[in-house]
Amino acid sequence: MVFNSFDFLGFFLIVFAGVWVLGRITENPLPRNLWLLTLSYYFYGSFRIEFLALLLYVSLVTYLGGLWLDRLRSRENPHRKGALALIITLSLLPLLYWKYAGFLYGSVTGALGLTPEANPFAGLLLPVGISFFTFQALTYTIDIHRGKIAADRNIIDVFLFVAFFPTLLSGPIERARKLLPQLKNTYRTDFNTLFSGAMLFSWGLFKKMVVADRLAHYVDQIYFDPSAHSGATLCIAAIFYSIQIYCDFSGYSDMAIGVARSIGFSLDKNFDQPYFVTSIREFWKKWHISLTSWFTEYIYIPAGGNRVGKVRWVGNIFLVFLTSALWHGAAWSFLVWGALHALYYLAEHLIHPNKEAVVHSRLRQFGSGILVFALVTLAWIFFRIENIHDAFDIVKRIFTWAGTGVSFGTSSFSFVLTCVALLLFFAGELALRHNALSFENNPKQTLSLPNIWWMATTFLLISLLGVSGNGFVYFQF
Amino acid sequence: MKTILRLSLLLLIVFGLDLAIDRLLLHGIHHYYGLNEPSEMLLLGHSQLMLAADKERMENELGLKISKYTQEGVDMTTRKVMAQHYLSFPSSDSLRYVLYGVDQFMFNPKGLSAKAYKLFYPFLDNRIIDRYIRTECSSRSDYWAHKLIRTTRYSDLLLNASIRGWLGNWSNLKYGTEDIEELQLNIAEGNMRQIAFDSLLMADFLSTIDLFTAKGIRVILIRTPVIDLLNDYQPDAYKQISEWLEQLAERSPLIDLWDINSQMEHDHTLFFDPIHLNPEGQQRSTELLVERFKHSFAQ
Numbered sequence: 035m036v037f038n039s040f041d042f043l044g045f046f047l048i049v050f051a052g053v054w055v056l057g058r059i060t061e062n063p064l065p066r067n068l069w070l071l072t073l074s075y076y077f078y079g080s081f082r083i084e085f086l087a088l089l090l091y092v093s094l095v096t097y098l099g100g101l102w103l104d105r106l107r108s109r110e111n112p113h114r115k116g117a118l119a120l121i122i123t124l125s126l127l128p129l130l131y132w133k134y135a136g137f138l139y140g141s142v143t144g145a146l147g148l149t150p151e152a153n154p155f156a157g158l159l160l161p162v163g164i165s166f167f168t169f170q171a172l173t174y175t176i177d178i179h180r181g182k183i184a185a186d187r188n189i190i191d192v193f194l195f196v197a198f199f200p201t202l203l204s205g206p207i208e209r210a211r212k213l214l215p216q217l218k219n220t221y222r223t224d225f226n227t228l229f230s231g232a233m234l235f236s237w238g239l240f241k242k243m244v245v246a247d248r249l250a251h252y253v254d255q256i257y258f259d260p261s262a263h264s265g266a267t268l269c270i271a272a273i274f275y276s277i278q279i280y281c282d283f284s285g286y287s288d289m290a291i292g293v294a295r296s297i298g299f300s301l302d303k304n305f306d307q308p309y310f311v312t313s314i315r316e317f318w319k320k321w322h323i324s325l326t327s328w329f330t331e332y333i334y335i336p337a338g339g340n341r342v343g344k345v346r347w348v349g350n351i352f353l354v355f356l357t358s359a360l361w362h363g364a365a366w367s368f369l370v371w372g373a374l375h376a377l378y379y380l381a382e383h384l385i386h387p388n389k390e391a392v393v394h395s396r397l398r399q400f401g402s403g404i405l406v407f408a409l410v411t412l413a414w415i416f417f418r419i420e421n422i423h424d425a426f427d428i429v430k431r432i433f434t435w436a437g438t439g440v441s442f443g444t445s446s447f448s449f450v451l452t453c454v455a456l457l458l459f460f461a462g463e464l465a466l467r468h469n470a471l472s473f474e475n476n477p478k479q480t481l482s483l484p485n486i487w488w489m490a491t492t493f494l495l496i497s498l499l500g501v502s503g504n505g506f507v508y509f510q511f
Numbered sequence: 512m513k514t515i516l517r518l519s520l521l522l523l524i525v526f527g528l529d530l531a532i533d534r535l536l537l538h539g540i541h542h543y544y545g546l547n548e549p550s551e552m553l554l555l556g557h558s559q560l561m562l563a564a565d566k567e568r569m570e571n572e573l574g575l576k577i578s579k580y581t582q583e584g585v586d587m588t589t590r591k592v593m594a595q596h597y598l599s600f601p602s603s604d605s606l607r608y609v610l611y612g613v614d615q616f617m618f619n620p621k622g623l624s625a626k627a628y629k630l631f632y633p634f635l636d637n638r639i640i641d642r643y644i645r646t647e648c649s650s651r652s653d654y655w656a657h658k659l660i661r662t663t664r665y666s667d668l669l670l671n672a673s674i675r676g677w678l679g680n681w682s683n684l685k686y687g688t689e690d691i692e693e694l695q696l697n698i699a700e701g702n703m704r705q706i707a708f709d710s711l712l713m714a715d716f717l718s719t720i721d722l723f724t725a726k727g728i729r730v731i732l733i734r735t736p737v738i739d740l741l742n743d744y745q746p747d748a749y750k751q752i753s754e755w756l757e758q759l760a761e762r763s764p765l766i767d768l769w770d771i772n773s774q775m776e777h778d779h780t781l782f783f784d785p786i787h788l789n790p791e792g793q794q795r796s797t798e799l800l801v802e803r804f805k806h807s808f809a810q
Contacts, residue, residue: 040652225514447671481517490524498532498662498670 035080036203037235037289038242038502046293049073049199050228053297057222067190067217070297074199078163085161088128093196095124096171097189103178104185118179122172129168132160137364163203165361169328171196174210176332183211191217200294204286206304206324213299221298226480231296233485234473236492237462238288241281243500245459248452249278251501252443257419260428264437268428274452275418276411280309281459283322288473295475307467309410312402313386314378317410325361329354352376367416367425374413455499533633533661536673540633543676545578546597549605553597554579555590556612559735562787563771564610565797566681572801576605579681583668585627587617587712591719592631592643598722599639608808609723610800612735614772614786615742615752617716619707632657632664683793685783694740694785703741703785706748717759724765732756734770736796738785739777767807771799 035041049070056066079086099121106114136155143153174195177183186192195214201207256263256271263271287304294301308320318326334354340347352373359372412429419425431437442449465471471488472479479485541547545566552575554564561581570577580597582589590611597603616622628647634640635658648654657663665673675681697703723730734756742749760768775781781792788796 040656044652225518229518445667445671448667451667451670481514486517486521486524490521490528493525494528494532494662497529497660498665500663501667 035077037286037293038239041080045073045077046296050223050297054223057220057298061220063218063220064188064190066220067194070199071190071194071197074194074197074202077199078197078202081162082159088161088164089167089197091128092125092168092171093193095121096174096196097186097192099124099175100178100185100192101187103175107181114179118175121175125168125171125175128161129164132158132164134360134364166205166207167196167202169325169361170201170205170207170210172332173207173328174214177210183214186214198294198299200290200299201301204283204290205322206287206290206302207328208301208324212302216299223296223298227298227475228296229485229489230473230475230480231292231294233292233480233489234295235289235292236489236496237473238285238290238292239500240462240492240496241285241288241459243496243502244455246278246282246285247501248448248455248499249274249281252449252452253278253418255443256441257428260419260424260431263431263441264439265431265433265435266437267439267441269432270440272411272415272428272432276309276407276414277456277459279414279417280305292473300475307463309407310403310463310467311406312399314375314382314406314409317406318375318379325358329358333357348380351379355379362417365420367420367422370416370422370425371413374409374416378409378413451499458495529661533664536665536670537633539673539676540669541676542679543672543681544580546580546634547600547602548578549576549602550578551575551605552577552608552610553606554581554610554612555593555597556581556610556733556735557585557590558583559614559737559786559788560610560612560733562683562685562783562789562793563612563733563735563796564800565683565793568794568797569801573804575608581612582627582630585630586620587715587719589627589643591715591722592639594719594722595639596631596634596637598726599637606723606726606728609728609730610733611720611730613732613756613768614735614737615706615745615749616704616786618709618712618752619705620709620712621707622704629666630669632666633669635664683788683790685787685789687783687789688780689738689782689784691740691779694738698740698744703744706745706752708752720759720766724763727765729765729767731767731769732760733800734768734772735786736772736775736781736788736792738779738782741785742772742776769800769803771796771803774799 035045052069052073053066056069075086075089078089099117102117103114103121106117136153136158139155140153174183174192178185186195191214194217195208195210198208198213201213253271253275256267257275260268260271284305291301291303302324304322304324306320306323308317311317311320334350337350337353338346339350342350355372355376356369357372359368362368362371415428416422416425419428443452462471466473545553552569552573554560554566554577558581561579561583564579566577566579569575578597580593582593585593594609598606628644631640631644635644644657645654720730756768760766775788775792775795778792778795781788781795783789783792
């Protein structure tokens with residue numbers, strides 16, 4: 035059951051009705067949390083019932099681990115670090131097995147020159163959302179260890195924190211210290227919160243169904259056989275993929291935040307118009323914010339951040355980007371993607387060492403924006419193409435402008451409609467950027483006439499121009 | 512109270528605009544397929560006939576009003592629904608001739624779109640199409656979504672058809688020619704669609720013809736052009752289906768069989784792919800159809 039399905043609409047109405055009723059008959063958040071936990075497990079089980087065992091396992095390790103760490107609260111306790119390491123390892127075990135065993139097995143046997151008949155891990159089906167809920171669960175464990183939060187004895191709340199259905203499949207990866215307190219509060223949902231959440235949800239749905247899925251049709255067709263296409267076509271496909279992955283993932287995040295808002299929860303922004311930036315540093319502050327800040331808080335800073343020698347700092351930058359690459363998937367192409375971004379980041383630091391990229395004129399700003407977009411787009415080719423040789427071949431064909439002609443994909447009419455969808459999307463993004471449009475939860479403005487018109491127009495554009503059939507790109511992580 | 516009023520306004524705007532856009536698009540689609548328009552001739556078939564017949568040129572040269580109701584990937588069962596759909600309009604009373612596209616693969620249930628029903632979503636208000644989609648559509652939520660929200664009924668293909676209907680543009684845009692070497696390779700590897708005789712499809716085909724002949728409408732089976740390499744692929748089965756069609760044409764004075772395939776199959780420059788004609792091929796086949804029609808039905 036994905037967000038962009040009618041099944042989800044029915045599911046959400048049941049969730050909302052329960053939260054609405056329970057919010058009116060009791061001040062105690064327990065019944066509401068139990069309701070949300072039950073439906074979150076139903077939501078996850080709808081993908082594959084066996085995966086529920088994994089979710090239960092990670093939740094149980096997180097809950098019991100939290101209580102254990104709490105008992106070892108004293109900083110002088112010699113067992114604290116060992117306990118933390120054990121809990122983290124136990125939490126990561128399913129992720130390591132399902133996501134990395136095949137890659138490790140293939141790499142090790144390859145390095146040793148062995149040629150096994152078949153990789154025994156090759157057929158493993160990656161449980162959807164495992165990287166997201168595992169990392170969300172780890173924020174609870176690590177924050178207890180750091181003394182930022184106390185262990186929660188309420189098993190329902192901890193289990194719900196790990197399995198909260200809006201964030202379960204593709205984030206945003208919420209911190210325990212942000213989401214858990216919200217589970218303790220009681221509140222009343224109303225039409226304003228519902229409508230405000232629905233507005234954000236509909237914009238996410240527009241980005242997914244009208245923009246990302248349309249672009250995916252073109253990109254998939256071209257990348258199915260890249261060698262058959264000209265450099266110009268591959269260049270268009272690369273640009274389209276940059277926009278596709280943004281609209282796909284930020285669309286999902288908007289839907290998740292919108293759903294959570296409708297039932298009274300506030301989630302952190304996961305994207306902040308990352309393609310309107312003029313530097314790589316800025317890009318990483320606005321792209322997949324919840325994961326970038328996770329790596330910053332739990333890996334980069336503990337490794338010393340930038341308060342170390344230059345060589346170690348460079349090592350820290352590579353550590354963060356390569357870990358991020360491996361988080362996305364166990365493949366050499368992801369590592370190239372991560373390494374490229376590390377190099378971009380370091381090169382930019384070399385040019386502008388002490389501050390954010392300073393660009394004065396509008397023309398230079400525009401030039402820097404284009405350059406950053408081009409660099410990010412180049413890196414996305416390695417992210418998208420599994421076979422690293424194919425990825426290099428695509429880059430070569432683009433830079434040598436190989437072949438002639440431009441492919442319009444399945445039909446030139448669909449290509450035109452895709453361009454129309456892109457124009458509408460840019461118009462929406464610009465309106466948001468210049469505050470002509472806002473998705474903030476403001477009860478006084480939520481049901482204003484402009485918002486009603488905007489909602490009606492978005493809804494009709496989705497139903498008229500939306501295409502379906504594609505899963506979310508980030509579900510595979 | 513204010514909230515309820517505003518939410519009602521939202522629903523009113525959504526459903527009002529949804530209906531208005533649907534009416535606009537449906538008008539274009541009706542004109543494109545010649546539905547709900549009094550015509551004397553109906554071209555009925557799938558993409559092969561769609562690309563083989565130039566409706567405008569035929570109208571000009573024959574002096575007849577023609578409806579061209581052809582859809583991509585539709586099998587015999589779906590074509591029967593199309594015939595019923597066409598005949599459900601009162602304007603169909605003026606119909607005198609049906610040109611029905613036939614080929615050797617027509618009774619093979621494989622190779623055509625299993626989701627062809629999606630092409631008929633815009634006509635969901637028609638009782639025949641409603642029943643057909645309800646049977647074909649696997650998901651109830653999908654059916655009801657299209658039933659309730661009209662703008663969801665239009666795919667890119669149908670939006671294109673609607674715009675072309677409004678612009679009055681029926682031209683064949685499949686430029687290019689078939690790569691013969693690749694085709695030979697595919698034939699050698701056995702990657703081609705087979706001739707088959709599915710009894711259900713045969714029954715639907717016969718009952719479609721009966722629908723027209725029962726009303727005294729003349730049915731002309733058009734043997735649409737297929738490239739010779741493919742015609743020679745299964746000689747025995749090809750002969751069998753050719754004879755079956757000939758026997759069918761002899762069964763009733765209201766049924767004819769016109770073979771424009773034999774006059775075009777060897778000229779590979781006329782084919783966009785093994786079974787579809789390019790614009791040049793379309794002009795040649797239209798010329799043959801017009802000549803044959805004038806010869807057969809000279810007043």
